Amino acid sequence: MSFDTKEARRKLIERINKAKADREQLRLLRKNKNGCDHEWKTYKQIIKIDHFATVMKGQIRQYSGPTAPYFIVKGCHKCHEKHYIDLKNL
DSSP: OOOOHHHHHHHHHHHHHHHHHHHHHHHHTSOOTTOOOSOOEEEEEEOOOOTTOEEETTEEOOOOSOSSEEEEEEEETTTTEEEEEEEEEO
16 A cells, blocks of 8 residues: 555645635634624525626626626624625536
8 A cells, every 4th residue: 555645745735725714714704893793694695697787888798707606695684794705606
């Protein structure tokens, strides 16, 4: 049985990057400045795209992103505040 150092290194780098991302998310989701200690819930916020809206003088908006995008949002319903965490596709 041989030990694959490249695979072990890749897994270690993945774990480190995931830990950094988790730490950054926790930092972003801590209590805000106004001292809100209500329960914050995580939910999806669907992005509605108006494909027929005019952007500039008769030009129709072109959207080239994912087919059905939505945001992962953490928010407080009592304070009406929210923090965007991630952008996902259906």
